[in-house]
Amino acid sequence: MAPRLKLFLPLLIFVVLAGFLYRGLSLDPMALPSALIDKPLPAFTLTALADGRELSREDVIGEPALFNVWATWCISCRAEHPYLQQLADRGVPIYGINYKDEDEAARRWLRELGDPYRVNIVDREGTLGVDLGVYGAPETYLVDAAGVIRYRHVGVVDDRVWRDTLEPIWHEVLAMGQQP
Amino acid sequence: MLSLCALLLVSVHSGAVIETYEFSTPALEARYQLLSEELRCPKCQNQNIADSNAPISQDLRRLLHQQLEAGASDEEILEFMVARYGEFVRYRPAFNTVTAVLWLAPLILLFAGVAGLLLILRGRRDGAASLTEADQAKLAALLQTPEKDA
Structure with a gap:
């Protein structure tokens, strides 16, 4: 290498390094891609929160829907709740997965705050949670009509998350369902 | 001062591991120790599931115990975990095109x-x-x- 070009080596290293570090500024180190994207919703046999009847995978698939993992011990779920109600009022089907919770507390929560869910699956031991790769609450899965998981959002679903992330996939999934 | 340090160490340790499991053979227990140190907690990302007291780590430890007692091999258990939580849950990820x-x-x-x-x-x-x-x-x-x- 020519000696004069060699002088630019530190600058080159700096630019490359700065590029990586700049990219790092906008990455979320906690973000964890779901291993279940484009995989079918796992099978389960659990009970419904409202009346204790048995529920399985076949009872909750068939149309595009959101699956929301929540619990009464989860503070962010309380913040998320009014927005889920709004989505439900707009006609988005939402199934609840009541994750590692107490039935009575969960029923009281729904009485007091309203119930945006089609039905609530009681996952007291967190077994469905583990099959879904849930590691906290709230988490929201977008499942298509064939029962395939299309997206997983970790954290609160609010207006911004819905508009920027979930809604485009939601429309895509709806459009896919309408094709013969 | 020394006794205070010792006390701190003890209290930190007792906070880290909550439940204990009975194993039918010492070999299973040894594999439990190894695997729980190799599996990473998905919630508290810089801890393994042996050290973490997050609810998800408790669940994964319980599953690990169940699967070991049911006779699953190390590979089967790791596959089970990776299928749910991604390659991320392994502190020693498998060698493939993504991890090359x-x-x-x-x-x-x-x-x-x-x-x-x-x-x-x-x-x-x-x-x-x-x-x-x-x-x-x-x-x-x-x-x-x-x-x-x-």
């Missing part, structure tokens, strides 16, 4: 470093030998010039 960079980067960097060092060393040796006789004379003259501002 992760595994090979240290080797590549090491070779690049050694190669760079060799190049620099060779450059230095060549440089020392490349002074012509005229240059040597010039250098000697410079060195003998008395310093003017002394």
